Amino acid sequence: MTDIFAKHQGLREAYEGLTAASPRNPFEVVIERPISASVGIIEGRETLLFGTNNYLGLSQSKKAIEAAVETAETMGVGTTGSRIANGTFGLHRKLEAKLAEFFRRKHCMVFSTGYQANLGTISALVNKDDVLLLDADSHASIYDGAKLSGAQVIRFRHNDPVDLEKRLARLKDHTGAKLIIAEGIYSMTGNVAPLDKFVDIKTRHGAYLMADEAHSFGVLGAHGRGVAEMQDCEDGIDFVVGTFSKSLGTVGGYCVTNHDGVDLMRLCSRPYMFTASLPPEIIAATMAALEDMQGRPELRTKLQENAARLHAGLQKVGLKTGEHVSPVVAVTLETVDQAVGFWNALLENGVYVNLSLPPATPDNRPLLRCSVMAAHSPEEIDRAVAVFGEVARHFGL
Template sequence: MSSIFAKFSGTASALGGLIESGGRNPFGVVIEKVVSSTVGVIENRETLLFGTNNYLGLSQSQNAVKAAQDAAAKYGVGTTGSRIANGTQSLHRQLEVQIASHFNRRDAMVFSTGYQANLGIISALAGKEDYLLLDADSHASIYDGSRLSTAQVIRFRHNDPDDLHKRLKRLEGTPGAKLVVVEGIYSMTGNIAPVAEFAAVKRETDSYLLVDEAHSFGVIGENGLGVAEAAGVEKDVDFIAGTFSKSLGTVGGYCVSDHPEMDLIRVNCRPYMFTASLPPEVIAATMTALDEMKAHPELRTQLMDNAKRLHGGLHRIGLNASKQVSPVVAVTLETLGQAITMWNRLLEEGVYVNLSLPPATPDNRPLLRCSVMATHTPAQIDKALEVFASVARECSVLS
């Protein structure tokens, strides 16, 4: 009998090589204890956390913790049902009203994860007569949403409005709607999308625009609404999707829109209809974290100051770091061996970052992906830079 696991033989071989090369599984790291938003215990060592996406440090908000405890005591720990069955409690609607109001939008849908927000909205919106135009570097959730849809999928060059315009012009006169999907900040590289230019293409070609602000919500814009707000074109965006698991430090996803048909999406969106809804304690913690984010805009200022400090420091060291300044700072390496060795040595020296490997990386080169927090101190960032420089020289990445 054929083994159902035979298809994973390549993965098994690659993973075995990674473990053999570095002595540990880079995808199995356990944070044994959370000391603070910026420090955790890994392998019995206090370790600086530079790979958690906890941009505002709100996962450790004591107000959010208290709100979660109170909600669990009042409502229980789960809903046991989907949003269209018994899984909508008053807290869920309160959060949707709060998110819609924060974005100045007519309506909001809340999902159980950010992944499901993209999966659900894209697959529900794009039907078999429609076209999905995706940035080539789109997140897996966007590509999976396109697969679940029955639309025709067209990729355009990363962050290239001209290439998008050319591809949309070729579709001129064809039946069906055209939905363009881009991200605000790209999670692997930290690249920031030229959303104003994409919005101009959208207007000219009479298409729809969805922006995934997962890594830019709470980070960029006067009110922390993301790249579309910062670019002054938020009202040109038909749908804004995102997650609570980054800046707000909880879990869940959302989509906001001014289109009055959003309630039709609720009953045509399989990842919304057939998944248990978020538990009350998560909803309460998310609403409290959102209030904190709004009450403390200085967190965004500190976050970007910290991002500039890490970004500039990595460039001064001589490493091939991200071109644009954002809370995601990626160091690109030339070989798999360099990446694995550096990642392991960084962890051993007390700095945790993400190891990103081909084919998940945009140009098939390995990345050491860092994410910065508002709560990192200058001393912690400087310590991480010191370790990066030492390890890079040790691994012959720098002369």
């Protein structure tokens, strides 16, 4: 019998080589319990959490916790069906209305995860007769949505309006739809997209533009609507997709738009049609976290201050970070062995970050990816920077 896993032999060898050289498996770190948004117990030790994407600290929102408990007690813990079967509760429609109002859009679809939001939106919007123009550093969920759609995929250089326009110009005789997809903040590097320039380009070339604001929702803009709000180009974005699992601290995803085709999307988006809907307690917690976010704009101010403090601190100790100051701060290293050793030393000294390895990283270089929170104190950030500096000196960096 043919070994069904034989096709993964190369992956197996790489995985075994990585785990053999590391005192712990970097892909199976267990946060035994959170003490607060910024501190958790890992390996029995209190550890600073700088790898959770919990940008506003709202995973610990008292309002969200209370809403979840009350709703679970009154409505149960699940829907047991998809949105087009028995899985649409009044709470789902209420959340969609609140998100549409927040984003100043006419329509909203809520998905069970952020991954499914990209998968379901992209595959519902385009097909084999259409063209997708994707930023080369797009998230895996965007590429998977492109595969599911069957559309022709053209990649343009990361954050490069000139390259995008050049590729669009070659499509002037294409009769199908053209959909550009970019992210607000890129999850690996923290780079911020020039969405305002992309809006100008898509308008000149008769294309549509979708922005994935997963890591910028709640983070950027005067009201937390993301990069498009910050760059004053919201009206030029046709579709905004994002997730609840970052700034709102729960789980789920959404697509908001002014285009009158959402009801059709609900009938042809397979990830929406064939997945159980979000449980009522998660919907309730998400709405409470959204209200918390809207009522506490000071969280965004504190988050930006903390992001600048961490970014400057890591550069001061001689480490290479991205050029943009955002809540994602990535330290670039040269070799996988170096990155694995550095990551282990950080954890042993009480700082947890994400270890990101090729081929999932830009330029195929390993990253130590930090995500800062509004909940971090200046002292916690300074402690993390000090540990980074000590480890860097140990490794001769």
